[in-house]
Amino acid sequence: MVEITSINGPIVNARYENEYPLMNEYVYVGKKELIGEIIRVTKDEITIQVYEDTTSLKLKENVKLTSSLLSAYLAPGILGSVYDGIQRNLFNLEERVVRGAKSFPLNMEKKYYFKPSVKNGEYIKRGQIIGLVEDNNFIYKILSEFEGKIEDLKEGDFNIKEIIARVGENSVRMLTKRPLRITNKIKRIPLDEPLITGQRIIDFMFPISKGGSASIPGGFGTGKTVLQQTLAKYCNADVIIYIGCGERGNEMTEILEEFPKLVDPRNKQPLMNRTVLIANTSDMPVSARESSIYLGITIGEYFRDMGYSVALMADSTSRWAEAMRELSSRMGELPMEEGYPADVSSKIASIYERAGKIETVNKEIGSLSIIGAVSPAGGDFSEPITMHTKRFTSVFWALDKTLANARFYPAINYLNSYSNYIENLKQWWEKIGNWSEIRQEFNNILSKDEQLQKIVKLLGIQSLPEEEKLTVYIAEIIKEAFLQQNAFDEVDAFCSTEKQMEIAKTILLIFNIFKQGMLQKIPVETLKNQKIINEFIQSKYFIKNDEYEKYEDLREKIKQYYENFIKNYGE
């Protein structure tokens, strides 16, 4: 018997007798069977975090224990789903999310063709593939959760709950369950392959590795969400997990309307077929917001263990941290900085530490990359969540209000941002071109430009010597032609690594030509104000990814134009 003794918002206490409640156990609270999780156990009382609105809940109502931890249900068919923070299938819920609503996350009736890839009697390791299932052109690998001899192995059409084999005493089904908060220990391998996002400023300047972790801090209006969505659309991961954690409802709707229409450039399938969306919007109950990130990571790990590359976007982790703050304050815990609980930093670490790249039991490479958006209060990067996130992530894409106000998107500040994966990815990029060198050159120009801008602001560009004007103008070209990228333009929204390299090479060529022109005493301003420069800046909108060879011609054209121009100058 478990009976409610106090109710304070989503935090409920209950007294128990002759029961054995477990820490983090999943429970049903009250007559409406609101979903909750035990977060404190004392000798005769438990504290429950309720994932739904507790209005009209009364004292003495019962709590039903389930003996099961809060878990994710995993099986074929999960891709394409839209869940709330506790994995209720939102497609099956009402217009408003009513309390106590239940909806099993997966289709239990649908039959999938299971094709075994092992034989009866074989000795199976944990995590070994025992068969394959295809759904929407995606191959799910059914992994054994047990070790032992496989028997009664079947082939044919089964639903996810039917037994398809036996390993020792254990039945094997396509459906499995994993607790959200338990981190399974993994052996990591080096992160030497980039997660290509198609965003020049990311891939070329501040790249993230597959299996890496990145944070995107930015005040409101700096384009965090557009950037997260762009990454979800174009990055070259096999599976995308997108978590709208306490964000706007309309944004999730936008993704829901857009993704089924967009086509994955690599396999021509609707983007939604490789995506799981978790939508726990800002007005949904706060405790489910807290669990949404763990749910996403657990689903991500399911695919990682199959040997796929998974990219997880969480927008935003600040809302997640605020949910923890709200709950801990309701429990009367002692607050730390800005009211956050003392363990907020270790909780942040616990999320990002679940990123990584592994070699699976089946000798395949799987990875989980985690990209978390952070919404710093007041746009202040020194607030606790941004600071702690910075400590536990390897890539930092700092979004900048000034850039966003100038409608410079993605508004990633090219001076404050960094990536710790440059060395890891060098080898990969050098296959396409002189990456390290060009990247370094760009960085030099941009940081020199930044210093000069202070003078320009005070005294005007005319006050600079020609050589320094050159830096300012080239920096301008780098910003306009390379760093700035239009997420709403058909051609420019995604830029292949080859095209990135071609644009970069062209900028360097222009740099060298301008240097020559300077030697002939031609003002840099004159050199820059040629129509052909504008033509080049616009080229990113016209030259398609698969036509990147056209840059060869463009460079030739620029070379000839300036050869003539320099030769005839002053005549």
Next chain:
Amino acid sequence: MRIEYEGALEIKGNLLFFETIENVGLNEEVTIRSNEKTLKGIVSSINEKITVIEILGEVYELDLQNIKVEFKYKPVQIPLSEEMSGKVLNSFGESLDNSIINIEKYQNINVGAYNPTRRLYPKDIVKTGFSSIDALNTLIKGQKLPIFALSGLPNDEFVSKLATQIEIEDSVVILGAIGLRHERAEFLINNIVKNNQNVTVFLNLANEPAVNSIVLPRSALTFAEYMAFEKGKNVIVILYDMTNYANALREISAKKEEIPGKKGYPGYMYSDLASIYERAGILKGKNGSITQIPILTLPDDDITHPIPDLTGYITEGQITMDRNLYKKGIFPPVNVLTSLSRLMNSAIDKTHKRFASQLYSSYAKAKKIEMFASIIGEEELSETEKKYLLFSKKFEKEFVNQDIGRTFEETFDKGWELLKLLPESELIRLTDEEIKKYING
């Protein structure tokens, strides 16, 4: 039969600590009687000994010994009826002129979140008649677009013009006046209602208790949802002033001795504001829509203050005001550079996008040059830079500044005219055809 309970233990501000009785649920409504007074309240937490009740009303002269509480065993509800349209109502949806309304039904003011899979992404333009909004920060039907007002600026005039200029079919306007001063409320009611019969006002004045300010936007939105999703209207909800709302929230939170977040505002203010703002939008299979325009006065002009900051994270953009423009005599003093409409991109056509982008970047560049000119003097500027200065002046005086509403066409004509002031080589955001057609044509 009315059952009343005695058992008040303590009154502290608007909180009443009461001995717990059976069967009371969280967030349910109660009626409190003491001597001659009758007040409403809400159950805010329960344990086996004490039930905490938030009192919605003046607590002066409550007598602890004589308090009787009647539990309603249901959450706070307001009456709903089409007859409420055009009336001035209090926080609880009761008509202030005591006119009799045939109530169609009662509805809880707190409701579950909209399922994002049942929303429709907003895509239709709402014309406001203000060029600074229509051209560059277009308002979309179903959007929540706040206005960040500044104290001392003609905010009331702007709000009332906006309310009366807005153009969508079959629309009704609901003004939720939160914690407003008398004069201001009167000005708004007179100016908006005079020009539009379809305005319903929910009124909560500054000297009412803080809890009424918490209830008001939820009542106004409950009525809005009824008009939109049951009666098929396109509803514009103006909530003015959300800063008063947030301060009321802080006041109550402090009295409950909750752990404060930034600047004393409760740690859950984001979720709380979201439960208001997220009640804008369009639903699949329903005709109506709710467009929300919350207005908040920036405390000390500070956009990083928790109220605008949290609002900015939930809403879909913002319209910001500028004190300098006001000093130059520009009305409305909208700073287009720091304003943003997140939903406009999917609603406007390509030419509009490029037009907006060009105006925007030209004005941004002009502002830089202006600052620069103030340091080195205008004489030192290049010819092109001087053209930008002229552009910027005219942009503010002729484009942003306006006495009367403009049609979309008028706004566009003005914009193209202004862009003609700049050298063609500067118009890099436009296509050659657009330059031919609108600049040279």
